[in-house]
Amino acid sequence: MYIRSLCVAVCLFCVPLQAVDFDPGSKPPYAAALLLEAESGTVLFAHHPDRQRSPASTQKLVLKLVVLELAKAGKISLEDSVLVSRRAARTGGSQVFLKRGEIFTLRELMEAAAISSANDACVAIAEHVSGSTTGFVRLMNERAQSLGMHKTRVVNVHGLDNTPRGKGNLSTAHDLSKVARELILGHPEALEWSSTRRKPFRNGKFTLRATNKLLGRFQGLDGLKTGYTRRAGSCLVSTAMRHDMRLISVILGASSVSVRNRETRRLLTWGFENFSRVxxxxxxxxxxxxxxxxxxxxxxxxxxxxxxxxxxxxxxxxxxxxxxxxxxxxxxxxxxxxxxxxxxxxxxxxxxxxxxxxxxxxxxxxxxxxxxxxxx
Structure with missing residues (x-):
């Protein structure tokens, strides 16, 4: 059979193909960074995207994914009642000051973890779902590997660096973008929670306040997770939607919160100004x-x-x-x-x-x- 090849749209400008480049500067103020379009996964900018770092609380994205997938499969319900244990109540770092014996719905604790980055809520969630934090860490590692997050290691449920250096949590900008995409494309609750700036908790006696200070200050931004420890530096996995395009940015190891916010703004602004879905x-x-x-x-x-x-x-x-x-x-x-x-x-x-x-x-x-x- 004779085949004809027909060019139905021609190159209008006969010049060498050149991609527009983002300039991070000679000494970027972060250890790793990544910018991609959410639906296709097209990478628009990368700086050491596969460098392993402590992810701090951005690791909570994996916890969020595991819980939402189990809920979607009908194995648990976000309306389950969760009894706070002594261990959960004694968890330090960012917290909502859970007390032993208190009862919350799983949804309320997920909101606390997503909005206020509550470590004590993460422990209560893990114990409810798996019976122990050890069992839930296993679920997190299994899901990370199945998602292709091959440079991620989870050792606790909240991202605290409370283990010796070399034995702690590890991830990469590339790996974190994978879990971010999975949440954004498959679980609307993730953006609902991460876009919330304030919400009453404990029958209005406590207010959940978002740790992501770019909410309401950058057009279209509605997530996704902040993180900070001394070992990790300032970290931020962000997402924003303008017109019909959603971008995801990852900043790891920034020198300060203001720097990570500034660099996130720069990356997202550059992406929206230079690219579109065609x-x-x-x-x-x-x-x-x-x-x-x-x-x-x-x-x-x-x-x-x-x-x-x-x-x-x-x-x-x-x-x-x-x-x-x-x-x-x-x-x-x-x-x-x-x-x-x-x-x-x-x-x-x-x-x-x-x-x-x-x-x-x-x-x-x-x-x-x-x-x-x-x-x-």
């Missing part, structure tokens, strides 16, 4: 027609099967090239949905996508009498 091809888009050999109809329309969206700069958008591969002719009959070709989408030397092209409808083959009549 639809390259849409499901059902007409790609052309294919002639049918002895078809009851002479040709069949062909459509794209998938929607492809890329995260691009305006310059890159103009450099997209679409190559359509279709047969000159196809033997009838043809069934609706039959793959008749492919659309190859490229940007410079990079192949972005290969999209199957399908027949729009079924068309039968001529019978003998119909064939004879074509000669008269």
């Amino acid at each position: 639809p390259i091809v849409e499901t059902g888009e007409l790609m052309g027609k294919v002639a049918l050999n002895w078809g009851i109809e002479p040709e069949v329309r062909v459509l794209a099967q998938d929607t492809i969206v890329a995260v691009l700069t305006p310059e890159q958008k103009e450099q997209i090239v679409r190559h359509l591969e279709l047969p000159e002719e196809f033997p009838a009959p043809v069934a609706a949905g039959t793959e008749l070709g492919k659309l190859r989408v490229s940007l410079g030397d990079s192949l972005l996508a290969v999209v199957p092209i399908h027949a729009e409808k079924s068309i039968g083959r001529m019978g003998l009498w119909d064939k004879l009549m074509t000669y008269f």
